[in-house]
Amino acid sequence: xxxxxxxxxVCCAAQVxxxxxxxxxxxxxxxxxxxTRGAGEARPVRLRGQLVLITxxxxxxVLLDHGEGIYVELRQxxxxxxxxxxxxxxxxxxxxxxFAPVVKAQRIVRIGSGTLPAPRPTTIAELNAGGFDxxxxxLRGIVRxxxxxxxxxxxxxxxxxGALESSGPGGASRDRWLVMIAQGDDKLDVQINxxxxxxxxxxxxxxxxxxVFNVHNANRQFVRANLQxxxxxxxxxxxxPPLDPFALPVQPLGEVLRFSRSxxxxxxxxxxxxxxxxxxxxxxxxxxxxxxxxxxxxxxGKLAPGDEVEVVxxxxxxxxxxxxxxxxxxxxxxxxxxxxxxxxxxxxxxRLDSNLVQIDAQLRDLRQEPEGLLxxxxxxxQEVQARMLQPPGAAGVARWEKGTLLRVVGICLAGPASxxxxxxxxxxxxxxxxxxxxxxxxxxxxxPWLTTRRALNLMIxxxxxxxxALVVVAAIGRRQIKQREDARKLAEVEFAxxxxxxxxxxxxxxxxxxxxLNAVSMQLELAKNSAKSGATEAVARFLAAAHxxxxxxxxxxxxxxxxxxxxxxxxxxxxxxxxxxxxQLCGGTDCAIRMNVRGKARRLAPNIExxxxxxxxxxxxxxxxxxxxxxxxxxxxFAASAVSxxxxxxxxGFEATSESAAGEHFGLRGMRExxxxxxxxxxxxxxxxxxxxxxxxxxxxxxx
Numbered sequence: 022x023x024x025x026x027x028x029x030x031v032c033c034a035a036q037v038x039x040x041x042x043x044x045x046x047x048x049x050x051x052x053x054x055x056x057t058r059g060a061g062e063a064r065p066v067r068l069r070g071q072l073v074l075i076t077x078x079x080x081x082x083v084l085l086d087h088g089e090g091i092y093v094e095l096r097q098x099x100x101x102x103x104x105x106x107x108x109x110x111x112x113x114x115x116x117x118x119x120f121a122p123v124v125k126a127q128r129i130v131r132i133g134s135g136t137l138p139a140p141r142p143t144t145i146a147e148l149n150a151g152g153f154d155x156x157x158x159x160l161r162g163i164v165r166x167x168x169x170x171x172x173x174x175x176x177x178x179x180x181x182x183g184a185l186e187s188s189g190p191g192g193a194s195r196d197r198w199l200v201m202i203a204q205g206d207d208k209l210d211v212q213i214n215x216x217x218x219x220x221x222x223x224x225x226x227x228x229x230x231x232x233v234f235n236v237h238n239a240n241r242q243f244v245r246a247n248l249q250x251x252x253x254x255x256x257x258x259x260x261x262p263p264l265d266p267f268a269l270p271v272q273p274l275g276e277v278l279r280f281s282r283s284x285x286x287x288x289x290x291x292x293x294x295x296x297x298x299x300x301x302x303x304x305x306x307x308x309x310x311x312x313x314x315x316x317x318x319x320x321x322g323k324l325a326p327g328d329e330v331e332v333v334x335x336x337x338x339x340x341x342x343x344x345x346x347x348x349x350x351x352x353x354x355x356x357x358x359x360x361x362x363x364x365x366x367x368x369x370x371x372r373l374d375s376n377l378v379q380i381d382a383q384l385r386d387l388r389q390e391p392e393g394l395l396x397x398x399x400x401x402x403q404e405v406q407a408r409m410l411q412p413p414g415a416a417g418v419a420r421w422e423k424g425t426l427l428r429v430v431g432i433c434l435a436g437p438a439s440x441x442x443x444x445x446x447x448x449x450x451x452x453x454x455x456x457x458x459x460x461x462x463x464x465x466x467x468x469p470w471l472t473t474r475r476a477l478n479l480m481i482x483x484x485x486x487x488x489x490a491l492v493v494v495a496a497i498g499r500r501q502i503k504q505r506e507d508a509r510k511l512a513e514v515e516f517a518x519x520x521x522x523x524x525x526x527x528x529x530x531x532x533x534x535x536x537x538l539n540a541v542s543m544q545l546e547l548a549k550n551s552a553k554s555g556a557t558e559a560v561a562r563f564l565a566a567a568h569x570x571x572x573x574x575x576x577x578x579x580x581x582x583x584x585x586x587x588x589x590x591x592x593x594x595x596x597x598x599x600x601x602x603x604x605q606l607c608g609g610t611d612c613a614i615r616m617n618v619r620g621k622a623r624r625l626a627p628n629i630e631x632x633x634x635x636x637x638x639x640x641x642x643x644x645x646x647x648x649x650x651x652x653x654x655x656x657x658x659f660a661a662s663a664v665s666x667x668x669x670x671x672x673x674g675f676e677a678t679s680e681s682a683a684g685e686h687f688g689l690r691g692m693r694e695x696x697x698x699x700x701x702x703x704x705x706x707x708x709x710x711x712x713x714x715x716x717x718x719x720x721x722x723x724x725x
Contacts, residue, residue, distance in 0.1 A: 163288060320350060407454040
């Protein structure tokens with residue numbers, strides 16, 4: 022009877038038709054020979070083969086076609102009546118897969134039951150060489166350990182393993198298990214589905230039939246092989262394990278892995294000894310006579326030093342002393358704590374490996390590591406690392422200072438002094454210790470107070486103190502030098518201020534009092550000339566003008582004493598004040614004043630307005646005194662951020678002289694100083710058409 026499994030909607034038929042142009046892939050080998058890119062192009066596939074594995078989620082199968090296995094992805098769960106060995110007809114397309122090419126099924130037809138072909142015999146070493154993905158193989162080995170798996174293929178915690186083994190009807194639950202198989206030194210993880218707890222398989226020599234699944238990384242690169250076995254029917258026990266492993270003959274620790282004509286079987290051995298150290302659920306150390314052994318066991322149950330135990334486990338070699346792995350133990354009785362054996366020289370490391378030893382050594386350093394404390398010891402001129410699984414702050418640890426002479430008791434962990442010999446005797450030369458508790462460390466002699474570190478710290482402290490003293494002395498000296506420099510600069514500033522103030526007063530007197538007195542002198546001279554000519558009315562007018570100038574001079578002198586600002590600027594803007602001053606200077610003469618304002622007039626900073634007023638006043642006065650012009654033109658131009666003042670006359674003109682030229686009169690020097698105070702520009706020269714021209718340009722943003 023044929024069983025049809027529609028795994029794709031009807032619309033997917035279009036995809037098959039679209040791929041009709043590609044040649045049909047009719048064998049698993051043809052699919053697996055595709056490149057990753059070619060397999061990802063969804064090429065049409067039709068295979069006929071036998072079902073060798075259904076994944077636990079039943080969303081994929083492995084099909085064996087002409088001896089070649091291929092992974093087939095399903096879009097729906099496989100029907101419950103699909104069985105291992107069934108012959109199937111699969112139609113679909115190729116896929117790149119995560120590691121090797123796969124088939125994405127669109128339709129599966131169950132043709133009927135069949136007989137599985139003989140699997141290919143292989144070894145763990147061959148599987149780990151790669152190239153066996155989805156292969157149907159058989160593997161022979163000894164079962165070392167087992168652990169249950171969750172549905173997501175995560176190992177079950179050890180404390181739940183017993184409950185899982187006894188669950189289900191009749192005390193047995195069929196589940197998935199991760200079983201370790203060993204072939205000599207090679208080990209392989211095997212997933213076995215649909216199996217009762219495989220405790221009865223431990224130490225059995227078995228032959229397994231299954232499908233190879235490779236573990237790979239995200240870059241499609243091989244990591245290791247894994248074997249999946251469909252169920253208990255695929256397990257053949259060749260050599261059953263002993264019914265009671267503790268009934269095996271007891272071997273002395275020193276006899277394990279010694280020469281035997283029959284070689285090493287790889288099965289468990291039975292040993293007995295006294296506990297010298299125990300990390301619960303991890304490692305156990307035993308002593309039998311004068312020999313020690315390290316035993317790896319995840320079995321829970323704290324053992325104390327001195328307890329006598331029996332252990333069954335698998336012998337491992339590779340370390341200096343043989344050890345047992347995947348071991349089980351049972352306590353027979355308690356006893357006194359074992360006495361550590363003195364380790365007096367390097368030659369005894371080989372004999373006392375994995376044994377409880379005692380050494381006297383000096384502490385070089387003490388470090389806190391994530392798993393505990395690390396003591397670096399100096400023992401007979403060589404460094405010894407001693408580790409203690411003890412949390413920080415353990416009692417007595419604070420007194421372990423560098424240089425302290427300690428008596429240390431711990432498990433001897435030997436290592437080679439150099440690379441092991443190719444043949445012959447291998448002597449251990451490197452020593453490490455595992456300390457069980459802070460009680461394994463005894464202080465024989467405290468560290469001297471003046472240790473190398475303390476001496477170095479003391480020297481550093483003295484050097485720092487001397488350096489600080491030098492810094493303080495240098496700072497005091499620098500401060501005194503700075504104070505003297507500041508005093509010198511202050512004196513210079515005071516002198517400069519005095520000189521500037523003298524120059525300022527000279528300018529103010531010249532621009533105010535001297536100009537006014539000059540105007541009075543001119544009026545009086547006009548009055549005198551008028552009196553000589555008999556023009557009495559003119560005399561009175563000139564005397565009245567002189568009187569008015571004197572009164573204004575007195576008022577302005579008082580106000581200048583108050584804030585050194587012209588009173589005219591208090592009543593007028595710059596243009597009005599300049600016109601007033603110019604008209605007063607020209608009073609009684611035949612000189613005409615013409616005033617022109619360009620741009621939008623605005624008030625300026627007081628010092629700028631005052632300086633421009635005095636410069637204009639000086640320019641007008643100079644023109645009247647030296648040029649006797651008929652017309653004086655005053656022009657003020659207001660720009661966005663600057664202002665310019667131009668005073669021009671129609672007199673005979675003059676040649677501008679430099680600031681340092683000999684004979685330059687005080688008025689011109691005062692004009693230059695005022696312009697310099699405003700960071701402006703002064704231009705002196707002849708006016709086009711004859712006469713003199715004075716121009717001042719300064720930056721003068723308007724007041725807000």
